[in-house]
Amino acid sequence: MWGTGFFKGLGFTLKMLTEKKVTHKYPDEPYIMPDRFRGIQHFEPDKCIVCNQCVRVCPTGCINLVGKANPDPEKKGKVIDTYDINFEICILCDLCTEVCPTEAIVMTNNFELATYSRDYLMKDLKWLSENNKNVREENH
Amino acid sequence: MGELRTEEMLLNVGPQHPSTHGVFRLVVKVDGETITECIPVIGYLHRGTEKLAEDLTYTQIIPYTDRLDYLASMLNNYALVQAVEELMDIKVPERAEYIRVIVMELNRIASHLVWWGTGLLDLGAISPFLFAFRDREYIVDMLNEISGGRLTYNYMRVGGVKWDAPAGWVDKVRKFVPYFREKIKEYHTLVTGNEIFVARVKGLGIYDAQTAIDYGLTGPNLRGSNFKYDLRKNAPYSIYDRFEFEIPTGETGDVYDRYMVRMEELEQSLNILEQAVASFPEEGEIMAKVPKVLRGPKDAEVYTRMEASKGELGVHIVSNGKDKPYRLKLRRPSFVNLQILPDILTGRSMADIPPIFGAIDIVLGEVDA
Amino acid sequence: MFGILDQQFSWLNFTILALAAVALLLVVLLFVMYAIYFERKVIGWMQLRKGPNRTGPWGLFQTVADVLKLLIKEDVVPKKVDRFLFLIAPIISFTPSFMVIAAIPFTENLYFTDINVGLLYYGAISSLSITGILLGGWASNNKYSIMGGMRSVAQMISYEVPLIMSFLGIVLMTGSLNLRDIVHAQIDSGIWFIFPQFIGFVVFLIAGNAELNRTPFDLPEAENELVAGYFVEYSGFRFAFFMLTEYVYTFALSSLMVTLFLGGWDAPFGLTFIPPIVWFALKFLLLVFYLFWARATFPRVKIQQLMEFAWKGLIPVALFNVMLTAVLKTLGIF
Secondary structure, rough: OHHHHHHHHHHHHHHHHOOOOOOOOOOOOOOOOOOOOOOOOOOOOHEEEEEHHHHHHHHOEEEEEEEEEOOOOOOOEEEEEEEEEOOOOOOOHHHHHHHOOOOOOOEEEOOOOOOOHHHHEEHHHHHHHHHHOOOOOOOO | OOOOOOOEEEEEEEOOOOOOOOEEEEEEEEOOOOEEEEEEEOOOOOOHHHHHOOOOOOOOHHHHOOOOOOOOOOHHHHHHHHHHHHHHHOOOOOHHHHHHHHHHHHHHHHHHHHHHHHHHHHHOOHHHHHHHHHHHHHHHHHHHHHHHHOHHHOEOOOEEOOOOOOOOOOHHHHHHHHHHHHHHHHHHHHOOOOOOHHHHHHOEEEEEEEEHHHHHOOOHHOOOOOOOOHHHHOOOOHHHOOOOOOOOOOOOOOOOHHHHHHHHHHHHHHHHHHHHHOOOOOOOEEEEEOOOOOOOOEEEEEEEEEOOOOOEEEEEEEEEEOOOOEEEEEEEHHHHHHHHHHHHHOOOHHHHHHHHHHHHHHOOOHHHH | OHHHHHHHOOOHHHHHHHHHHHHHHHHHHHHHHHHHHHHHHHHHHHHOOOOOOOOOOHHHOOHHHHHHHOOOOOOOOOOOHHHHHHHHHHHHHHHHHHHHHOOOOOOOOOOOOOOOOOHHHHHHHHHHHHHHHHHHHOOOOOOHHHHHHHHHHHHHHHHHHHHHHHHHHHHHOOOOOOOOHHHHHHHHHHHOOOOOOHHHHHHHHHHHHHOOOOOOOOOHHHHHHHHHHHHOOOEEEEEEHHHHHHHHHHHHHHHHHHHHHHHOOHHHHOOOOOOOOHHHHHHHHHHHHHHHHHHHHHHOOOOOHHHHHHHHHHHHHHHHHHHHHHHHHHOOOO
């Protein structure tokens, strides 16, 4: 019958008035992401073997790294010197952690990247290695 | 007293206008409230995905497909990996296929929910949006849990999927199905029966099936005009031939029919989910044996298509034997569906822009690629 | 008020009246602030949200902060507007909304003027606001705002007719246009006019809803078609004036509806120990709640449908109601 739709709708919204609210208290209480969540990367310089795979796989080309000869003359290979991720263009696609053979670069569950200037979005080795909270457990 | 001078007014709707959902611009000529001419202007979100893809390996393209129709990234992911799998003749393990179908149908529901909420928001009903997003949140949480992303999943890989379903995840989907069936009923109570809503969308933006086909429309926009065409049934891909479901169609091809088709599709997606969860293989591989570097065959071409939430999403890859495509062409349903907009908008009033435009259901990321 | 208007003019009386007006203005402003708060809370709850809860306890100061922000904002007057009209439009729009409140009796003794043609006064003054809206829309020199202004005028003029016709039935029944007399007639007969005049009530509710430009009739400010409607170019306290007009009319129209149909300050079921002003406020809040409730539920109608509905739907019904009342009155049933 014409006209019943109004009352049905009104009844429904009235019922919702007392329903439990579904919002989160986000800034007051942290929003817990599931373990697999792809957040800002954590980098462990000691594990890195400077294989350059992450740089090659990155679809946006946001990773820049420079290696240097191992300071210990006994050992062969290179160690990492600088490691920068440009979060202006990083899309957090997870491919760098997927290819990393030594799990030197891993994801964390941190996602708060907002800053007042884009200069802060260039994250260097020091920042990335200090970003060691909420590191993802499962990486492959 | 002389005659009153009247003139047509040129109005720029967008690119920053509340009802265009992103950066879509519509140049309309209005005579009073009646639209006499209308030109859609697109390209504000053009990122050159197709060209970029020529410089990326097949795996690297997957995150870029996330950003086409960003409301249904799983479906885009699938469109690409399907093409590459066909190109390289890779057989995907059964468990991976099941996971793919489940995440795709979940994502289709999420995409339709956004359409439902925002479409009604454009009509001035503010509550449906919140209810739609409450339920979409459950889906997004589930997809977040399995893929690690809330919107851009980057979940599918050539030959399978990135992660296996975590413990208890399938049960969550199982529980979601009856929960959401109830919610669809609530949606109908709140909106579908509302006389104002019906009066606004019935008999609006009508086109018949032949016009729709001539314009190349697919998806709910075509089915709303009473034409049964759904690639999940007409050209089954993945494991869709194993599931029982209906293809809802409309009668007259107006906005109301397109609305009902999409609402009906929510139910059908639930049906597929229910069956997929019931026959979900206990264990199995989630990745096929694929070479470490994916190289396409020399001088090969492949075109695959699938039913995305907006319509037929096709991927055409030309390979010249490298690990990158020589050419990648995407048939983006939003882009094609948009063509009919000037045709059905001319002669209508300004107030009809939101329902007609909303019923086409475009996502600007996909229109502009 | 308290017979002052009947006395000889003196500066003392003038001061008392002015102070009373300021007091009323403050009450109205307080109402507006908390009506917005109440609206946001109610709609929030209906949408499974919490509504404003950050500023002050339970977000009670949210609207205070909003108003403060609007008042101290830079006063932007776009370059190509018709400056004079642009500046006075909000004032033209706001003044009548406050003037109509003078005619409304809140309780037996609390009223400002006891005009014999109170109803007519309300109808006449409230239609002046349209001028402000049209001028604002026109002077802004913006295509969206002119469309919003035109829509608004068309809508308000159309809905004024059924609005006024809907209470003709009551006028016929009581034989008076005086709002106090109307309330007294309800108290004396012991039956609120909502029952004998139910058709009138429904017409009034719908037309009043349209008159207030509230959902489902909020198309002058249809955000998704016209961005914001007639006040698209306004900001700061000029915008606040338009906003204020809207909510003061909500106050005035709901009060009028309580007076006409819900027995004013009359206590139902002989519950006279509750003061009349509380009864008035309760009935009033019920109507205001309805307006917010409708906003949380309905989509917006289309301008063509809106006009059709007014002229082909509401006006015949209102006319029928007038005729029915007249016939019943002649037969001596009322």
